[in-house]
Amino acid sequence: MRGGNKKYDTLQMLKKNFQKYSSGEELSNQLGVSRTAVWKHIKELQSEGYAIEASSRKGYKLVLKPQILNGYEIAEGLATSVIGRNIVYFDTIDSTNNHAKRIAIEETEETEGTVIAAGSQTEGRGRLGRNWLSPPDSGIYFSVILKPKLLPEEVQIVTLAGSVAVAAALWKLTGMEAGIKWPNDVLLDGKKICGILTEMNCEMEQINYVVLGIGINFSFTDGKFPPELENCATSIRTYAVDHGIDMDGLGKLDIIRAVLKELDELYELLLQKRHKDIIKAWKKHGITIGKNVHILSGETSYEAFAEDISEDGKLLVRCIDGSRRQVMSGEVSLRL
Numbered sequence: 001m002r003g004g005n006k007k008y009d010t011l012q013m014l015k016k017n018f019q020k021y022s023s024g025e026e027l028s029n030q031l032g033v034s035r036t037a038v039w040k041h042i043k044e045l046q047s048e049g050y051a052i053e054a055s056s057r058k059g060y061k062l063v064l065k066p067q068i069l070n071g072y073e074i075a076e077g078l079a080t081s082v083i084g085r086n087i088v089y090f091d092t093i094d095s096t097n098n099h100a101k102r103i104a105i106e107e108t109e110e111t112e113g114t115v116i117a118a119g120s121q122t123e124g125r126g127r128l129g130r131n132w133l134s135p136p137d138s139g140i141y142f143s144v145i146l147k148p149k150l151l152p153e154e155v156q157i158v159t160l161a162g163s164v165a166v167a168a169a170l171w172k173l174t175g176m177e178a179g180i181k182w183p184n185d186v187l188l189d190g191k192k193i194c195g196i197l198t199e200m201n202c203e204m205e206q207i208n209y210v211v212l213g214i215g216i217n218f219s220f221t222d223g224k225f226p227p228e229l230e231n232c233a234t235s236i237r238t239y240a241v242d243h244g245i246d247m248d249g250l251g252k253l254d255i256i257r258a259v260l261k262e263l264d265e266l267y268e269l270l271l272q273k274r275h276k277d278i279i280k281a282w283k284k285h286g287i288t289i290g291k292n293v294h295i296l297s298g299e300t301s302y303e304a305f306a307e308d309i310s311e312d313g314k315l316l317v318r319c320i321d322g323s324r325r326q327v328m329s330g331e332v333s334l335r336l
């Protein structure tokens with residue numbers, strides 16, 4: 001949805017003239033539409049939540065920096081090469097991963113890099129049929145369609161890239177040091193602020209597409225989490241308040257854009273087969289290596305020591321009897 005229509009062209013002009021009036025006549029001349037059309041666009045933008053003041057004498061002005069999540073705002077000036085080529089936004093949807101799969105099945109070249117974002121999800125999913133709480137005004141929920149040239153067993157590297165993108169974006173925007181618990185949890189203060197669900201469609205030897213789904217808790221207050229999650233989940237806002245971090249007007253929009261930017265750079269590394277560099281970046285934020293861990297993988301569960309991550313993202317562990325295993329997926333609890 002990059003590129004404009006007249007409504008968003010109007011918005012762009014108001015943004016250029018931030019906090020200053022643009023007269024209806026000026027807008028109508030520059031956009032090549034009637035003054036009534038300008039007025040209609042303004043009404044629509046206001047109803048979408050843009051803080052636009054209208055004065056019959058002076059015209060229109062945008063009074064606040066928008067923190068509105070929609071396809072236009074996410075895409076505006078997003079200088080990425082693959083991620084976010086197309087952006088589809090829904091106020092609410094069943095699950096952005098479900099929608100990504102629906103689009104990916106269409107199988108056109110351009111679907112790679114398409115981002116599906118939503119303000120809330122009615123059937124947000126975690127792994128293994130678990131759910132992901134996705135109420136409105138609380139989190140950031142999006143999925144990206146990717147077509148990496150990887151073997152199906154290498155797909156974990158995509159999840160790792162997703163978690164690095166979130167941790168790196170948070171660090172750059174707020175200085176928060178999030179930790180990544182292999183494979184898919186991003187934590188603040190040991191509590192989950194982000195979960196990642198990677199799903200793929202593949203044949204024996206090749207991946208057709210991957211859907212990388214990311215859910216980030218932005219402003220859940222502790223009170224809003226159900227009791228079973230209170231001790232294991234938190235949000236960026238809660239963490240900021242608890243640690244006296246000034247978010248300086250940062251909102252969901254800034255976060256999703258920063259994550260997409262980071263992800264674009266990491267995906268470029270992946271396309272260049274520079275998996276080592278992704279693992280290196282992961283290790284900067286990873287908290288699993290060098291810890292005693294409890295692994296639950298399918299029916300098996302055992303204690304082990306997490307030694308390293310392989311180039312394709314598997315967790316390399318040493319078991320109590322000294323044998324070594326490669327863990328491709330599963331639950332890992334850290335032993336303190």
Ligand code: BT5
Nearest residue numbers: 095097124125126127130132133142195196213214215233
């Ligand atoms: C995950 O699964 O952590 C993957 C979550 C992926 C969510 C994104 S949102 C966009 C895209 N569309 C989707 O439908 N999904 C993706 P898992 O590791 O299985 O963790 C799930 C568990 O985390 C649940 O069983 C709860 O215990 C907990 N949980 C649920 N909602 C949570 C939340 N908002 N914050 C923290 N923990 C949560």
